[in-house]
Amino acid sequence: MKTTIANVHKHVNETVTIGVWLHNKRSSGKIAFLQLRDGSGFIQGVVAKAAVSEEAFEQSKNLTQETSLYVTGKVVEDTRSPLGYELQVSDLEVIQEAVDYPITPKEHGTEFLMDHRHLWLRSTKQHAIMKVRNEIIRSTYEFFNKEGFVKVDPPILTGASAEGTTELFHTKYFDEDAYLSQSGQLYMEAAAMALGRVFSFGPTFRAEKSKTRRHLIEFWMIEPEMAFMDHEESLQMQEEYVAYVVQSVLENCKVELETLERDTAQLEKIKAPFPRITYTEAIQFLKDQGFDDIDWGDDFGAPHETAIAEAHDKPVFITHFPVEIKAFYMKPDPDNSDVALCADLIAPEGYGEIIGGSERIDDYELMAERYKEHELDGPAYEWYLQLRQYGSVPHSGFGLGLERTVAWITGIEHIRETIPFPRLLNRLYP
Incomplete structure (x- = not known):
């Protein structure tokens, strides 16, 4: 079922597919944490090595900032999240890989940011x-x-x-x-x-x-x-x-x-x-x-x-x-x-x-x-x-x-x- 981040509260414990961009990520051994956005909001996608194919897990670790993709997973409640939910990822499909996205998580000057508004x-x-x-x-x-x-x-x-x-x-x-x-x-x-x-x-x-x-x-x-x-x-x-x-x-x-x-x-x-x-x-x-x-x-x-x-x-x-x-x-x-x-x-x-x-x-x-x-x-x-x-x-x-x-x-x-x-x-x- 395709949905949006803003509507995941309607699909708790259901498996959904969301079109997203990768905002940021971090990985720790056998788990990858993907910060995802779709315009309607932000959600964390959790990719566990044991829950996805080996190819999907390797792909999740190598995703670049602002790459677009479809993510499929189960919506679960998470009180630590500002949204109140996270996505337990079971599959992902890259739409377009972004290369050398200019606005990185580091600090940028105002003029640079305005040039890249x-x-x-x-x-x-x-x-x-x-x-x-x-x-x-x-x-x-x-x-x-x-x-x-x-x-x-x-x-x-x-x-x-x-x-x-x-x-x-x-x-x-x-x-x-x-x-x-x-x-x-x-x-x-x-x-x-x-x-x-x-x-x-x-x-x-x-x-x-x-x-x-x-x-x-x-x-x-x-x-x-x-x-x-x-x-x-x-x-x-x-x-x-x-x-x-x-x-x-x-x-x-x-x-x-x-x-x-x-x-x-x-x-x-x-x-x-x-x-x-x-x-x-x-x-x-x-x-x-x-x-x-x-x-x-x-x-x-x-x-x-x-x-x-x-x-x-x-x-x-x-x-x-x-x-x-x-x-x-x-x-x-x-x-x-x-x-x-x-x-x-x-x-x-x-x-x-x-x-x-x-x-x-x-x-x-x-x-x-x-x-x-x-x-x-x-x-x-x-x-x-x-x-x-x-x-x-x-x-x-x-x-x-x-x-x-x-x-x-x-x-x-x-x-x-x-x-x-x-x-x-x-x-x-x-």
Whole structure:
């Protein structure tokens, strides 16, 4: 019976065949221990000389790293294994012998590993990160479907910036200028006016020449937009969503978190509600902590966000930023027009901002005024203004950066390991 490593628990004391690659091996006299992987997981195959043909035993001792093969054996419980099972091998069939596999069990430098990213993904740590990433995506769809959202796909090629910045990748769209999307948000607002609650999940591109451990050139965003929802209701949705995702990873990725040596006690605290401080309170807090390099009206840098996060054991919302440093579409606070009804969600443990969101301007006259202030009067933005002209309603939305969220939940240091093939300032290969 052919199966996968992930499904061996269904076949205890049965003989199965699994297509695998040899991850590692060791032998001791009359027994060989094969560390096997098939993409769904890792399992140890035990080859006893007395249980297989002489040819099969010799073959098992001479297998090379990443050789592909079919392994047949009996599934037995093993409490010492992270999986809880091992395979007592009775036969094996080599599919293709790998020769001189470049990534050996010894230590390799980061640049070498990045040059061999297509192979590095096979390692236990990288496999675990990708499985956690997948669980975050799966639980995202589950959460928003449960909450009555409709998945909508905004375009990747756009005629203008979503936030009025110049950090865009330019291309020609036949005889017009076009840009790779830095956010699907404007289009998602249009979708919310048609479908009520919507979310998108797709790639975004920022031509920001940054080399920090928190930045990628190409990354994936989850962007919900919600009609008839104000700022406070949006914050509640955000914290419920983040808590749901974290708890799903804790429940469904136990083996992966153990492989990554993640301190799950930190993640178990992630339950709504989350603490909140205003931007003004955050500035005062930082000054009290000895940060003399920041004043009201400045944006936060990584050290500032880390200091704020370290004062809390959950993600923390920083709300009511100055209008002048936020995007043109954010609604001013009716009680203080100098600040916007917006919030950044800062992850614990120094992982920085993972969500940015706001209530959007829904008044036609105010949005038209913002267009003039930001010189957005061109035809590329005309359709967006019309959303405030035909049945405008209060509405809010936010964007969660998938890779920063993966980095935080897995506890890894650098964001480049959170995406299968990272695009960095000086890296377009492989």
